[in-house]
Amino acid sequence: MESFEQEIPYDQPAVWMVLEGEGEIARDGVETVSFTRGDTLLIPANMSDAKVILKKDSVWLDVTFPKAMPAEVI
Numbered sequence: 001m002e003s004f005e006q007e008i009p010y011d012q013p014a015v016w017m018v019l020e021g022e023g024e025i026a027r028d029g030v031e032t033v034s035f036t037r038g039d040t041l042l043i044p045a046n047m048s049d050a051k052v053i054l055k056k057d058s059v060w061l062d063v064t065f066p067k068a069m070p071a072e073v074i
Helices: none
Strands: 004-007 014-020 022-027 030-036 040-043 050-054 059-064
Touching: 014 030
Parallel strands: none
Antiparallel strands: 004 050, 014 040, 014 059, 022 030, 022 050
């Protein structure tokens, strides 16, 4: 596989549990964070200029959080 990169589009926090592969999360002017199989990453909400760059074919469990429900529904 050739290297692949994509912007991280979340407007809310997410958790990635990396099942296979390896890559990194990069942001302009900020330290790059590498990940590999077995790592768990907390992706903050609204990371500006963030992108994921895959070095190998990768699979991860992507956990997001539901938006808050209106008080009248609860």
